[in-house]
Amino acid sequence: MEHYSALKLPFDATPEEIRAAYFEAARKYHPDAQNGEGDGAHFIEIQQAYEVLANGKRRAAYDRSLPDSAREMATVQVDVRYSRSTIHRSVDPQLVYALLELSCAKKINPNELPPAHVCFILDRSSSMRGERLDMVRANLIRLIRKLKPTDVLSIVTFSDRAEVLVPPVELSDSARIESMILGISAGGATEIFQGLELGLEVFKRFAGRSNFLKHLILITDGHTYGDEDRCYDAAERAAVEGVSINALGIGHEWNDAFLDRLASISGGNSVYISAEEDLAQFVEQKIQSLSVNYARKTELHLDLPEHITLGYAFRIQPNVGPLEVNFPVQLGALEYGRNTSVILEFKIDQLQTVEPDQTIASGKVIFEVTSKTIPIERQFIRINRPIRDTWVKEKVPTAMLTAMSRLSLYRLQEKAREEAAIGEIESSSRHLTYLASRFMAQGNHDLAHSALLEAEHLQKHQRFSEEGEKDIKYGTRSLFLLPDPEPKKP
């Protein structure tokens, strides 16, 4: 096995990175490892890789033996924009926002991108019977017809148990797959864990060709009971395997907080399907993004000083949605031609250093470009601001302000939901009313109306309606997909 890949390292790994990667891998794959995945053969590969890479001379000789393609230039460029050009030396807390943008720095021929393995985990519980299943069948078939013939598809169906309907197959024989999809019948309860677990199993069994970009699409219309934690656990394993999850909820009787968290753990997001158009639109976007995916398993690692915390992380593009603030933050797949943009909110408790600047966070983005000889790439990130002794007025960059104006609405609805959940009905409905007036000011009358209706419902029933909470949440999220009003700089 190629040594860098054995240790999951980039070609330009530093000696510290090599040592850290070795200890981590050795712990995990040692044949006597307690909770790890003891694997004698792989452990020997790790040992050999470390012996070569840790030794300057042997590493240089090894590098020379690699094909030129191993020295390929970086694929991704990371840009950081800030809400302020300086921060304030002060004993009081302050906020700083950073807009992280990952863009593809290389010209890529879309025809040379690695194939995708898409696994559908399809809820076939009795509530799916009729229209919902028909809609899913029709859109699945539409998607299959548009995938590349080299892409691989698999389908798992589940109710209170799960079965593999279509094992991983190349799409050259799509007629047979289509007839299997048409044969799906509904019945039983919803146990999401059963479906997820079998879906991950399908990816694992298909591991023979490892360069596939792995996408898991969960489609459900119901609540799952009692297996949430096992689902989160499965999503964490999915992230480790580089599988990102899109979780689609049909109708409004499903738990959006659960699906959101499940998906974000793996770097994906949740999607609200209130009508057939939503599913058709999702399928269209997924086909689009599958055709430009060039990297997977994107992870953001950051170290923060003690007096600084990351309060909130939100991806504004693609796969709009909140991110888990545990490091590493999973960002899923990267798309060619469309940046991955993330907003980070940092809270600085106090700033008393005498240094002229402050590193707010430092770390790296790691991802796998599976078409490369050495797939792992890493870009260092440093989020840093000069310090001033006075608080000065500043003009906020328009891109940042646009994104934050949308995010402020999203967080306002989050706040209202949280308050309603703990019985603070008055302040929850006050926030909904504020939200409605913001929507109104932006000319977004439908959302304003939904927010006002929901405030009324809240007063009457002391809780949100399942339909209203999703309409507002996903409606606010969809604002991020609007074109930027940003004026072009002359």
Added chain:
Amino acid sequence: MIQCPNCKHQELPGALFCSECGTQLVTADTLTSPLANQSAESLGFDSQESNPAVMPAAGPFIPVKNIVISLHVVNADRTLHLTGRSEYSLGRIARGQPILPDFDLSEFDAYDHGVSRLHAAIKVSALRISIMDLGSANGTRINGQKLVPNVEYPLKNGDLIALGKLKIEFQTSND
């Protein structure tokens, strides 16, 4: 702390929007600048900025009298010259209106062109000239690009400003 001009909620310095009501706070940030402070006093127009609760202590004011700016109203082929102040609000005067704009554009069919009563403000400083839409009904555009309300955008000689549909060419001696 920053106080939201809309709901009086307290936010940490650096916050861009009020977490309570969603109001954009960057105009509140602007207030700590001596220049903006002076202009709000001298004009006294009722935007969020003149809220006394968020007025900081007054700072020194540097006059910018030497800068001459001209607004050429395209469809009327008339030019207005502005000088001697650091801020000019543009709009039209209607009956019963409590706050008047510095420049009334009524004679240029402002109403039919969709100009609001307080439409936009031009700010002049030694460093730069900027324009800000004051939350007008039909918006303000610079060279066709729509402005986000209550955010300042730089203006340069020859820029085409559109207040609703009323087109004005911006000219300055300060380029």
